[in-house]
Amino acid sequence: MNSNPSAAPITFSPYRVGAMVRRYWYLLVSSWPRLLDLVYWPAVQMLMWGFLQMYVSKNAGFAAGAAGTFIGAVLLWDILFRGQLGFSISFLEEMWARNLGNLMMSPLRSTEFVAALMIMSLIRLAIGMIPVTFMAMAFFGFNLWGLGLALAAFFVNLILTSWAIGIFVAGLLLRNGMGAESMAWTIMFLFLPLTCVYYPVSVLPDWLQYVAWSLPPTYVFEGMRALLIDQVFRSDLMIEAFAFNVALFAAAAYAFIRLLESARVNGSLMQTGE
Amino acid sequence: MDTTTPAAIAVDNLVKRYKAATAVDGITFHIAPGSVTGLLGGNGAGKTTTIATIMGLVTPTSGTVRVLGATMPAERYRVLHRMNFESPYVDMPMRLTVRQNLTVFAQLYGVADMKARIAALASELDLTEFVDRPTGKLSAGQKTRVSLAKSLLNRPDVLLLDEPTASLDPDTADWVRGHLERYRAETGATILLASHNMNEVERLCDRVIIMKRGRVEDDDTPQNLLSRYGRENLEEVFLDVARGRGEKRETVG
Numbered sequence: 001m002n003s004n005p006s007a008a009p010i011t012f013s014p015y016r017v018g019a020m021v022r023r024y025w026y027l028l029v030s031s032w033p034r035l036l037d038l039v040y041w042p043a044v045q046m047l048m049w050g051f052l053q054m055y056v057s058k059n060a061g062f063a064a065g066a067a068g069t070f071i072g073a074v075l076l077w078d079i080l081f082r083g084q085l086g087f088s089i090s091f092l093e094e095m096w097a098r099n100l101g102n103l104m105m106s107p108l109r110s111t112e113f114v115a116a117l118m119i120m121s122l123i124r125l126a127i128g129m130i131p132v133t134f135m136a137m138a139f140f141g142f143n144l145w146g147l148g149l150a151l152a153a154f155f156v157n158l159i160l161t162s163w164a165i166g167i168f169v170a171g172l173l174l175r176n177g178m179g180a181e182s183m184a185w186t187i188m189f190l191f192l193p194l195t196c197v198y199y200p201v202s203v204l205p206d207w208l209q210y211v212a213w214s215l216p217p218t219y220v221f222e223g224m225r226a227l228l229i230d231q232v233f234r235s236d237l238m239i240e241a242f243a244f245n246v247a248l249f250a251a252a253a254y255a256f257i258r259l260l261e262s263a264r265v266n267g268s269l270m271q272t273g274e
Numbered sequence: 275m276d277t278t279t280p281a282a283i284a285v286d287n288l289v290k291r292y293k294a295a296t297a298v299d300g301i302t303f304h305i306a307p308g309s310v311t312g313l314l315g316g317n318g319a320g321k322t323t324t325i326a327t328i329m330g331l332v333t334p335t336s337g338t339v340r341v342l343g344a345t346m347p348a349e350r351y352r353v354l355h356r357m358n359f360e361s362p363y364v365d366m367p368m369r370l371t372v373r374q375n376l377t378v379f380a381q382l383y384g385v386a387d388m389k390a391r392i393a394a395l396a397s398e399l400d401l402t403e404f405v406d407r408p409t410g411k412l413s414a415g416q417k418t419r420v421s422l423a424k425s426l427l428n429r430p431d432v433l434l435l436d437e438p439t440a441s442l443d444p445d446t447a448d449w450v451r452g453h454l455e456r457y458r459a460e461t462g463a464t465i466l467l468a469s470h471n472m473n474e475v476e477r478l479c480d481r482v483i484i485m486k487r488g489r490v491e492d493d494d495t496p497q498n499l500l501s502r503y504g505r506e507n508l509e510e511v512f513l514d515v516a517r518g519r520g521e522k523r524e525t526v527g
Contacts, residue, residue: 019381026374027367030408093367101364102424105329106382107355264333264347267292270326 012115016108020116024090025123038128042078046132049074050140068142069228070198075136075144076224077197078129080158080217081188086124087117087166088184095178104269110260117170118163125159150227153238154220160245161216162188164252171252171259175268197221216244280343282307282432282464283328288337290323290488297323299488300337305481307431310458310465312475312496314508315485316516321468322363324485325434328466329359341432353432355383360425361436362418368410372401372420375409376427383428395423398453414441422450426457433457435467439474451477472509482508484515491515 028034053070094100103113136142144151165187172180191197194208195217201209212218219241223234263269281304290298298320305311315321326332327339330347338345344352366375373392380388396402399419404412409420418441425433438454439447451474458465469475475482476496484492484499492499492515496508503511 013384015384016382019378022381023367023370023374023378026370026378030369097367098363098365099367101331101361102366102379103382104331105354105357105359106379107351107384108382109351261333264331267290267297267323267326267332269331270322 012109012111013107016112017115017119020108020113021119021123024093024116024120027093028124028127035127038082038124039131042075042082042128042132043135045074045078046071046136047139050136050142054140068140069225071136071140071142072144072147072224072228073197073221075129075133076154076158076220077192078132079125079155080162080191080195082125082128083121083159083162084166084169084188085184086121087163088169090117090120090124091166091170091173092181092184095173095181101269110256114167114170114256117166121159121163121166147227150223150233153235154224157216157220157238157241157245160242160249161191164245164249167249167256168252171256174263175259175266177268191215191217194218195221200225214244216241216248219244279306281305281340282309282342283466284338284340285324285328286338288324288327288339289335290320290327290332291335296488298327301485301488301490302337303483303490303493305464305466307464308458308462309480310454310467310478312479312482313466313468313485314470314472314475314482314512315491318487319485320488321485322436325359325436325466325468329357329434330354355428356431357434358383358425358428358430358432359434359436360418360421360438362421362440363436364421366409366417366420366424369408371408372396372405372412372423375420376405376423379424380427385427391427392423395426399423400449415443415446418442419446419450422453429461429463431461431463433463433465435465435469437469437471438467439469439471447471447474454478472507472512476508484512486515 049070053068056070094103133144136144147154169180169184169187172183194212195215196204196212197217201212201218201222204212219237223237223241226232226234226237283305285304286302288298288301289296301320301324313321313324323332327334328341328346330350333347340346342353342356344350370378373396376392376395377388380391385391392405396405399422401416401419401423404416409417412420418438422438425435435454439450442450454465455478457463465478467475467478479496482492482494482496482499483490492511494502499508499511500506503514505511505514
């Protein structure tokens with residue numbers, strides 16, 4: 001009989017989280033297309049918006065152009081979007097590999113799985129975004145790192161939102177199988193117009209502004225514009241964003257638990273195909 | 275079974291319904307520690323749902339499933355580290371090498387001295403030659419042996435096997451069966467085996483549970499089944515039960 005003390009059940013095991021991070025790391029380094037994909041699209045986006053900003057600032061004398069709001073916005077948007085994709089793609093890798101059954105039957109807890117997906121989201125984001133921030137510096141003289149502590153506040157709030165959405169999507173995938181895969185790729189685009197990535201909230205109709213202000217990233221993008229255009233760091237916006245993020249994260253975690261329970265009732269964990 | 279010994283797996287009045295469809299319809303069986311039990315049945319008999327419930331992947335509609343004393347799925351984390359399984363319906367990640375896959379799962383199961391354990395299993399299951407090759411590059415038979423190695427990593431007390439020799443050539447299948455026999459003899463593990471290979475069931479199992487339409491149709495030792503159905507082998511017994519043409523010589527006790 002098994003008497004291995006290291007295998008004794010405990011509530012949360014960083015060791016098992018490490019096992020899952022190891023699994024995704026092995027996958028990443030074994031596949032150059034996966035690595036290239038992390039950098040390719042953020043670089044293309046940054047270049048496109050950077051040149052557009054140059055054109056706008058030259059032809060319309062748009063004051064914000066010089067302040068780098070477009071490049072700043074696209075880089076912060078990529079933190080939000082790529083953070084969620086990094087989480088969701090790692091989860092999808094298990095479904096594509098038909099490995100989810102092995103994991104669900106192992107001692108790996110849901111919280112450990114989610115923690116590993118969060119860590120992988122950060123690793124994938126770092127691989128993709130750090131080179132692109134240096135490209136932004138080289139091409140357009142925009143130094144994202146120069147935002148200092150403000151960047152840290154923006155990053156924390158954006159990554160929390162991306163993880164909350166990633167957790168919710170993982171629940172949908174567990175419950176509905178690969179039929180919900182498209183949600184992993186598209187759900188964040190709902191945030192693109194509503195969180196006012198490229199324009200101020202005041203542009204929206206009054207009724208839609210209420211919706212925008214209920215989404216944490218809106219505070220970050222407004223805060224970024226305040227910093228770049230008015231040179232003011234709005235800590236009040238960051239605190240409000242954090243409060244909304246706590247609520248969003250709690251709601252996503254609750255939805256995940258319910259969807260996982262529902263998957264056990266419906267037998268979805270046995271069949272993770274369409 | 276000895277009623278004084280707590281069952282390794284205890285299924286009591288298990289019912290599982292998916293909307294209007296009843297997959298498992300009130301089955302009861304207790305499996306003694308250290309035994310090898312075959313779970314037989316045609317497609318749609320309820321074997322997969324039963325095994326999934328034992329593994330904690332499915333919540334019963336009613337009834338209870340206990341494994342090593344833990345109620346599934348509510349208390350699964352008490353015992354999952356003492357269980358493992360192998361099935362052709364799940365894969366190991368294809369891009370990872372055999373060694374990488376086994377290392378990840380050894381870490382998930384908290385295996386002490388992972389390198390030595392993986393080396394020992396690779397040697398026992400004849401994986402050494404391709405242990406550093408991507409799992410996706412292996413033949414079907416080699417992949418099955420890798421899955422079997424994964425299922426034995428943590429030296430499980432309860433091992434659930436779903437078609438463990440499917441896609442293996444007769445020689446390799448025979449060799450795998452021999453390995454399972456040795457594993458049970460050395461560790462005293464409880465094995466529940468779902469298989470359509472009746473020779474395999476006759477060779478490995480102390481007891482056979484035959485399911486049909488979500489119910490336990492028969493439950494006895496292979497020898498008693500052969501005797502009661504008046505047949506030469508379990509395949510004929512299986513066909514009798516599946517086609518409803520067999521007459522049992524006496525009532526199942």
